[in-house]
Amino acid sequence: MRKIIVATLLAGGAVASPALAQDVGPTFTGPRVEAILGYDHVGAGSDVDNDNGRNDQSIDGLLYGVGAGYDVNLGSAVVGVEGEFTNSTAKSSRYDFTDDFGFGRVKQGRDLYIGARAGILADPATLVYVKGGYTNSKLKVLAGDTDETTNTAFKLDGWRIGAGVERAINTNTFAKVEYRYSNYNKGRIRFDDGATSRNFDVDTDRHQVVASVGYRF
Template sequence: MRKLMVATLLAGATVATPALAQDVGPTFTGPRVEAILGYDRTGAGSDVDNDNGNDDQKIDGLLYGVGAGYDVNLGSAVVGVEGEWTNSTSKSSRRDYTDQFGFGRVKQGRDLYVGARAGILADPATLVYVKGGYTNTKLNVLAGNTNESTDEAFKLNGWRIGAGVERAINANTFAKVEYRYSKYEDAKLRFADGATTSEFGIDTDRHQVVGSVGWRF
């Protein structure tokens, strides 16, 4: 009887082990959502030198937002598409009316990003990847020498590239660290009445170092 019980338990364990493995499921596959937090810096591009002692060369602050995407695990590689909505506390620090990297006194507004990424699995739980895509952001014009935003804003169009490392905490949760560089080369100014100027050329750089925590479905 005792031998029969031991044999039954061993057989049950053999059946249960593959079942548990199936419950864990593959990582880096399927839809995902995430919360984003990090450092944000926007400034004059490499073709612009306005370091004259009067103008801000940059605005920087805290970046925050949300992202979503869909990944496909190809075995040793992962490819996917993604999008983001972020905002930032970055704003002009000077209280005068000098020209600050070409936009006057502004506060960083919302940023929209859509793109793709591709990476390789350094180990079963760690993804190293690169990314790239389109970004559209706003610089809200500040009222006089205050920190209050007006109804006028610059809308900037550009491209973004980046690289990062994602770590699977378990089958459903993950954490990421990422660097992104954005280049804006075209802009329009939207006035308070809704009218906009014609598109004009700019040279504006943006650097971000962010961390993310997310959930994979």
């Protein structure tokens, strides 16, 4: 009888072990890549004198790009590093010349970001996180009252913070929604002939709400 009980327990353990291993799979850990799409708003910061009696000088558009990162699942928390390359359709109007927010008529160009994030697991498939890091943005100067870009551009340096929720669809795929705020406080001009100015102070705000889908290796 004792042998029968032992054999039954061993068989039950053999069946339970694979199921348990599947439940605690490597979610939210390892390298990842993702596609990014969302809303982009770039405008004057609080230190900018708009000279038009209102504080709404800004440009808006569609943000799109790609990101990559590496995460480590610590059990109840996740930490990681990440980077992004994005672009945007935001640009100054051809007809309303009050949206220059200190740069004249411009079109939002590429943006580079590198930073870190940390979060807690609300449940085994849901990560709530905060993030922060360095961002470098480019504003292309538009020619006259056209939509044509020139070879002159502003390059801006700043910082970014944000927060989001990521949901694991399965072990390898995920989706997330994120808000982030960026402030650019240093700028320089790259002129048409390739010359670059010295750094100067700026105050430019950027708000983004984005959604991402990605794959974890």
